[in-house]
Amino acid sequence: MEEADVLCNRIGIVNNGVMTCLGTQNRLKTLYGGGYHLTVNCKMSGKAEIDRKRFENLTNFISEILPFSIKLRMFNGQFVYQVPIEGFKAQELFVKIEKIKETLFISDWGIAQCSLEDVFTRICELS
Secondary structure, three states: OHHHHHHOOOEEEEEOOEEEEEEOHHHHHHHHOOOEEEEEEEOOOOOHHHHHHHHHHHHHHHHHHOOOOEEEEEEOOEEEEEEOOOOOOHHHHHHHHHHHOOOOOEEEEEEEEOOHHHHHHHHHHHO
């Protein structure tokens, strides 16, 4: 998928022998990607009770600043959220996370457009 994203001008996705979509990478990502992916890594303490509380605090914080986000997965202190494009203000997100990242034990974080693989998975799920 990464090669197709870099090398192709237009991409067509076929599901069960039927062409389900055709377009440029950015167009497909905008239409079917579901927005951005916010990845947050939380420092682990090694103690289950402390880690559970840290994760709960982080989840509450993300729900507060991005109420329409959806938690896609959480594993070993890494959280991945799907953030809708509508109403998203990157500047506000950066300021709020940078202000509180020490308090919430955030080691690093980033936000990116969804991948072409996410688009493919989503289209196949919808069909």
